[in-house]
Amino acid sequence: MEHLHTAVTCACCAALGLTLAESVIPLERFEKQIRLLLAILMMTVILTPLTKLDLSAFTANAAYAAESADDLTEIANAAQQSAVTESIIAALNRALASNGVNCEVIAVDVHIQPDGGICINEVTVRGNLLTGSVYLREWLGADTAITEGSDAACMN
Secondary structure, eight states: OHHHHHHHHHHHHHHHHHHHHHHHSOHHHHHHHHHHHHHHHHHHHHHHHHTTOOOGGGSOOHHHHHHHHHHHHHHHHHHHHHHHHHHHHHHHHHHHHHTTOOEEEEEEEEEEOTTSOEEEEEEEEEEOHHHHHHHHHHHHOTTSEEEEOOHHHHTO
């Protein structure tokens, strides 16, 4: 705080001195050069005390930054997983309805792989399980588990 007080005091004194110097020195001949020198002098007077400030309190805590980054990554991954799951459920239900299948997908077990690929391990449906599973296995592959769900499963 002392350094900041010194910088402000120096700036005020320098401004007063420079104003007096401008009024005494004839500006017509060397106006640009004098203004440049006065600006350099003013910046030097202001910056000299500020260089002595202790700014260590303003450094970022590396541990906190790493925790925040991990938290943000987890939140982003959860949001991405949720969006992908909802999108897949909606797409599968549209496809089933367009094929006239009386079956509704109520849950999908989705895993997003590090390379960006999507792996669907299990699909939970209600309605006509037999016909729905035929279409779903054709679209998703034979290794995708298709289970029958109830109305209670839809709320989870």
